[in-house]
Amino acid sequence: MTDPKEEKTVVLIKPDGVKRGLIGEIISRIEKRGLKVIALGMIWATKDQIDGHYPKDEKWITRLGEKTKATYEKYGLDIKEELGTDDSKKIGEMVRSWLIDFMTSGPLVKMVIKGIHAVDMVRKLCGNTMPALAEMGTIRGDFSVDSAAAANKNKRAVHNIVHASETPEEAEHELKFWFSPEEIHDYKRAEEDIMF
Numbered sequence: 001m002t003d004p005k006e007e008k009t010v011v012l013i014k015p016d017g018v019k020r021g022l023i024g025e026i027i028s029r030i031e032k033r034g035l036k037v038i039a040l041g042m043i044w045a046t047k048d049q050i051d052g053h054y055p056k057d058e059k060w061i062t063r064l065g066e067k068t069k070a071t072y073e074k075y076g077l078d079i080k081e082e083l084g085t086d087d088s089k090k091i092g093e094m095v096r097s098w099l100i101d102f103m104t105s106g107p108l109v110k111m112v113i114k115g116i117h118a119v120d121m122v123r124k125l126c127g128n129t130m131p132a133l134a135e136m137g138t139i140r141g142d143f144s145v146d147s148a149a150a151a152n153k154n155k156r157a158v159h160n161i162v163h164a165s166e167t168p169e170e171a172e173h174e175l176k177f178w179f180s181p182e183e184i185h186d187y188k189r190a191e192e193d194i195m196f
Contacts, residue, residue: 007118010174012163015106023109026139026162029125034195035115039184042109050103052177054096058089065092071148082153102157110178119171122164131160
């Protein structure tokens with residue numbers, strides 16, 4: 001097990017967060033939490049890059065479809081009428097393609113964040129991936145006004161400002177996927193001796 005202080009995670013500020021001028025705000029919230037940015041860059045991702053970023057395994061895709069079906073049920077919408085199917089895997093594949101389109105629609109900012117339980121801390125800062133369920137005080141709760149129901153109806157991804165690795169394993173994959181070792185610069189923050 002990695003020392004909790006050494007944990008790393010990946011954050012992507014999505015095209016909507018970049019276009020809305022939230023880069024500084026997001027970095028500020030991360031740093032104020034006591035976490036440190038050890039890699040940072042802006043890119044305009046290709047479809048191949050985003051395709052490689054999101055999992056392709058059937059379980060993940062099916063789960064994505066099931067979450068979408070749950071949104072339709074919650075709002076009393078007929079998923080078969082809207083999307084032409086009620087098969088979770090096919091729906092998941094559609095949503096994954098919408099994510100790829102969205103994530104390549106503009107530049108994004110990629111970051112590696114390091115610190116105590118970085119994966120969980122950053123997920124907590126970001127808030128629920130569904131903006132309507134994100135608590136006020138979180139990045140999504142404060143800045144995202146999108147709706148899963150509206151996104152599904154318009155056959156597009158939810159605009160929810162940021163992506164943050166969900167697990168340490170996912171973070172490890174994303175770190176290797178998005179960053180070369182030369183792009184990562186560790187250092188000691190001034191308050192580390194006090195905090196730890």
